[in-house]
Amino acid sequence: MIALLSIVASCSFTEKIRDGKTAYDRKQYAIAAEMLQEEYESTSDQAARATIAYYIGMSYQRINDNPNSVRWFGQSMKDGFGPDATIALARALKREERYEEAARAYKRAGDQVGDARRYRGESNMCEIAQKWLEDVDSRPYKIQTLGINSPQMDYSPFPYRFGEIVFTSDRPQSYGTDRYKWTNEKFSTLFKADMYSETVELFDPVFITSDNEGNFVASRDGTKAAFVRCDQGKTFDRYCRIYYVYRERNIWSEPIEFEPTLQEINYSYPSLSDDGRLMFFSANIPNNRGGYDIYVSEYSNGIWQEPIPLSNRINTSSDEISPFIYGDTLYYASNNPNSMGGFDIFKTYLDENREWQPPLNLRPPINSGADDFGFVVDYHAKLEDNQDEVGYFTSSRKGGMGKDDIYKYIKEKPSEDLLAGGEDDEDELYNITLNLISQEKEFEIPDDPNSPVRFRKPLPDVSIEVFVNGSLMDTKTSNEFGQLSMKLESDKRYEFIGRKDGYISNRSKVTTEGLLAQLKSDTTIQSRILMEKIYYDKEIVLENIYYDFDRWEIRADAEPTLDELTELLSINQDLLIQIASHTDCRGTEEYNQTLSQRRAESVVNYLIKNGIRSDRLIARGFGESQPAIDCICEECTEDEHQINRRTTFAIIEEPKSGK
Numbered sequence: 001m002i003a004l005l006s007i008v009a010s011c012s013f014t015e016k017i018r019d020g021k022t023a024y025d026r027k028q029y030a031i032a033a034e035m036l037q038e039e040y041e042s043t044s045d046q047a048a049r050a051t052i053a054y055y056i057g058m059s060y061q062r063i064n065d066n067p068n069s070v071r072w073f074g075q076s077m078k079d080g081f082g083p084d085a086t087i088a089l090a091r092a093l094k095r096e097e098r099y100e101e102a103a104r105a106y107k108r109a110g111d112q113v114g115d116a117r118r119y120r121g122e123s124n125m126c127e128i129a130q131k132w133l134e135d136v137d138s139r140p141y142k143i144q145t146l147g148i149n150s151p152q153m154d155y156s157p158f159p160y161r162f163g164e165i166v167f168t169s170d171r172p173q174s175y176g177t178d179r180y181k182w183t184n185e186k187f188s189t190l191f192k193a194d195m196y197s198e199t200v201e202l203f204d205p206v207f208i209t210s211d212n213e214g215n216f217v218a219s220r221d222g223t224k225a226a227f228v229r230c231d232q233g234k235t236f237d238r239y240c241r242i243y244y245v246y247r248e249r250n251i252w253s254e255p256i257e258f259e260p261t262l263q264e265i266n267y268s269y270p271s272l273s274d275d276g277r278l279m280f281f282s283a284n285i286p287n288n289r290g291g292y293d294i295y296v297s298e299y300s301n302g303i304w305q306e307p308i309p310l311s312n313r314i315n316t317s318s319d320e321i322s323p324f325i326y327g328d329t330l331y332y333a334s335n336n337p338n339s340m341g342g343f344d345i346f347k348t349y350l351d352e353n354r355e356w357q358p359p360l361n362l363r364p365p366i367n368s369g370a371d372d373f374g375f376v377v378d379y380h381a382k383l384e385d386n387q388d389e390v391g392y393f394t395s396s397r398k399g400g401m402g403k404d405d406i407y408k409y410i411k412e413k414p415s416e417d418l419l420a421g422g423e424d425d426e427d428e429l430y431n432i433t434l435n436l437i438s439q440e441k442e443f444e445i446p447d448d449p450n451s452p453v454r455f456r457k458p459l460p461d462v463s464i465e466v467f468v469n470g471s472l473m474d475t476k477t478s479n480e481f482g483q484l485s486m487k488l489e490s491d492k493r494y495e496f497i498g499r500k501d502g503y504i505s506n507r508s509k510v511t512t513e514g515l516l517a518q519l520k521s522d523t524t525i526q527s528r529i530l531m532e533k534i535y536y537d538k539e540i541v542l543e544n545i546y547y548d549f550d551r552w553e554i555r556a557d558a559e560p561t562l563d564e565l566t567e568l569l570s571i572n573q574d575l576l577i578q579i580a581s582h583t584d585c586r587g588t589e590e591y592n593q594t595l596s597q598r599r600a601e602s603v604v605n606y607l608i609k610n611g612i613r614s615d616r617l618i619a620r621g622f623g624e625s626q627p628a629i630d631c632i633c634e635e636c637t638e639d640e641h642q643i644n645r646r647t648t649f650a651i652i653e654e655p656k657s658g659k
Contacts (some may be wrong), residue, residue: 003647024055033059033068050079057088064396068372083112090122095341097133099126119445121457122337127367128458128481129340136364138292139389143365144408147198149401153188154320156215156269157392157406159378161222162194166203167406168214172202175208175489181420187212188228206245206252215269218277220379223247226258226270226279234317240266242281258297260306266564269322274607275497279304280323280330290573292319311356316455324371330356331351333373336455337442341369349526358437358456358528366409370397372435388413420652430521432512438462438482438498438529449579451534459500459531467495472557490516496573498529505551505571506531539580539648545603552598554606562603565649566610578618579603580648584641585624597621603647618652 017023020036034058040052056070071090075133079395090105103126106119106304148417150171157167167190174189190203190213202208207216219225230240243255261267263286271280277299282292285307293315295307301365309315310330318336321343327434328350333343344367346359361367366375376396380391389411396404440459445451459482466474469492474636478484478498500535515523542565545558554562570576581600583592600619608614627644 020052020059021055024059027062029059029062032056033063033065033480046079050076050081050085052080052084054081054088057092061088061092064276064371066092070096070098075622082111086112087119087320089342090119092125092510093113094122094129095369095371097129099130099369101128110254117447121455122440124457125337125339131480132340132363132367139363139365140412141362141366142410142412143431144410145400146195146408148193148200149405151402152186153402153404154406155394155404156374157394158217158376159380159392160192160218162380162382164192165195165378165406166190166192166216168216173202175210177200183553188214190214190216193543195517204252206255217271219272220274223273224276226271226272227255229230229255230266239264240268242267242270242279244270244279258304262306266292270511271323271325273325274327278325280310280325282319282323283307284319285309294320294323312536313356313358318455319343322375324374324376326377326379329376331375332359333371333375335371337408338455338457340364340367342371342396343373345372345375357526358439360437360526364394368395368397371397371404372397386413387659389413411568432490432514432515433522433524434484434486434488434494434510434527435483436464436478436486436496436508436522436527436529438464438478438484438531440503440531440533444584447535449535456530462498462500462529462531464529465497465499467497469493470495487511496527496529500531502530503533504568504575506568507571532649536651539650540648541649542603552595552602554602557573563610564614566607569607569612569616576616576618577649577650578620578652579607580620580622580650581644582622582626582628582644582648583624584644585627585636587624587642589623589625593621593623595626596622596623599647 005299017026017028017031017035019125020032023029023032023035036052036056036059040049043049043052053072053076057069057076060068060072064552070089070092073085073092076085077089086105086109090102090109092106093099093102103183106123107116109562110116111121144535148167152169152171154167154169154171157165160166168188169191170186170188172186173191174186187210190207191200191441192203193200203216207213207227209229213227215228217226224244225247226242226244228240229243237306241261242258244258245255246253258267258270258279261607265283265285267281267283269282272278277298278296280294280296282294284292285295294310297304297307299305314320314330317332320332320334323330323332330348331345333345335343338344338361345362347362348356349361361608362375366372372393372395374481375388376393377390377391379448383390387410390409392406392408394404395407426461438459439456441449442454442457443451443463445455459480460480462478462482464476464478464484466476468489475484476484488510490512491514494511494512495507496510497503497505497507507647508527508530510525510527517522542561545561569577579600580597581603583596587595597619600621604617604619607617624644628646629640629643
């Protein structure tokens with residue numbers, strides 16, 4: 001994450017640093033690591049040594065020295081610091097691609113906190129990442145190191161013109177004399193590189209000052225550009241802001257600060273759409289999904305509009321950074337639990353309904369256990385016959401010249417024998433390939449399906465029924481990564497139903513009707529089947545089920561939720577469910593009991609009317625007897641009353657074959 005850290009908030013306090021913890025708190029991590037090690041050696045108290053070792057590991061992690069962070073997190077764990085050190089060690093081992101050791105550390109952390117399942121997802125991801133490394137030769141991507149890299153940080157490449165890229169670096173040639181106390185290196189500056197001669201020079205003076213600067217991007221026609229500048233504010237913190245410029249007659253305008261911008265918030269990694277009207281960027285704005293999330297703003301009526309966060313399919317409780325928009329496809333980096341260690345590069349796209357599809361991990365050799373980010377497609381490149389795409393990305397992986405290095409990737413065209421499922425059809429000019437992924441939800445509170453979803457992880461070995469134009473044609477099985485790849489025929493309606501013991505079956509629909517006429521090359525359709533574990537006798541709240549006062553009839557705004565439940569029950573013919581209705585505490589017990597029973601029966605009747613057998617449904621009204629929030633009635637807030645007025649369903653009988 002070192003490149004991100006170099007372009008976000010830092011401190012430049014001038015007070016004298018007297019101890020390692022103060023240096024750490026002041027974000028002077030290179031200094032902190034040295035001072036804390038001296039303190040560790042001079043301290044005999046075991047608890048103090050464990051704490052100091054932990055902060056040494058954190059300091060090295062901040063400056064991207066992962067081997068030393070592994071060493072010191074391990075020492076902290078041996079000294080008895082507790083689960084925090086064990087988890088930090090597991091994540092550092094994962095970044096080092098020592099996946100078997102990382103999985104054991106995750107298991108140990110679960111034992112330490114008394115919840116063996118808590119880190120099971122992270123442990124499973126270690127196994128998946130190891131298999132990805134072993135399968136790397138089958139991937140269409142080939143990568144090359146570049147001669148323009150230095151022993152310092154080189155990152156965020158952008159294809160400027162044919163054969164040229166602009167990138168960010170803190171190499172000795174960087175402008176100015178100040179040093180960044182976080183890393184004890186120079187401030188970052190924008191450089192331009194000739195990819196053929198491998199010569200590097202400072203970029204246009206418009207973009208260069210003595211501040212930290214980087215992350216240059218431009219519109220496809222080269223008339224608009226944006227970049228990041230981190231300057232010193234009144235509090236001595238450096239907050240990063242996005243600036244944009246225009247070019248006329250080959251001259252860039254003076255930078256204009258992107259507005260609207262919140263104070264004391266870091267804005268970074270801008271990306272412009274082809275026409276320059278949309279700007280995607282990453283920011284740590286509070287009250288969204290996580291630390292850093294991805295936003296988009298539209299330039300309209302002469303101003304940039306209020307930024308909108310992207311879908312929760314993209315923004316997670318982890319960090320999402322370095323978006324790159326390429327037509328309707330978005331590449332970005334995230335350090336969510338489905339990554340191989342640090343940041344991984346993911347890919348998503350907008351479907352015909354303008355909704356972002358489930359992101360796909362680009363896997364090795366693009367991704368590694370280290371930080372991988374800053375992925376860009378070089379639309380100026382001249383492709384050879386066997387090449388589909390060429391571009392660049394940044395990685396802190398082993399084998400590079402510095403802490404972060406720029407790599408070139410070449411995506412090769414697939415050969416026909418790599419397309420799974422289906423025979424070649426000479427009548428079809430282009431191939432249509434489906435990439436279907438089976439996933440399950442990981443909840444913040446394990447085994448509580450009413451708690452927020454932390455993330456969605458691959459679900460392997462799912463039996464997938466393939467229907468074509470309504471007829472069952474085949475049954476396939478997703479691989480150990482939850483993926484199924486197959487060739488699709490044109491002008492067909494496909495339906496895929498995923499089934500796995502212990503899970504509620506679900507479906508995904510894909511159509512190729514009219515698609516072939518729109519294609520200009522081979523295409524891949526991304527789709528997802530999201531399945532959930534079966535939790536017997538556990539109530540699951542049906543969202544958006546509301547009733548008029550003193551009434552029990554199903555309102556129109558409740559029908560979409562009940563239609564979803566109808567579809568789920570039609571796929572899972574063996575499930576027996578109980579529909580329950582609850583009221584708040586206002587009114588008499590007898591009245592609330594009668595009202596809740598009628599409401600539950602209304603839901604059951606709706607499901608029966610839509611084709612669900614009555615012998616699979618039970619209606620129960622509980623009145624006010626089982627509040628979700630047990631508050632004193634006269635003191636309950638309106639929100640608490642609303643939570644208590646709920647309609648739920650629960651699976652109350654195990655599936656029986658042949659029922």
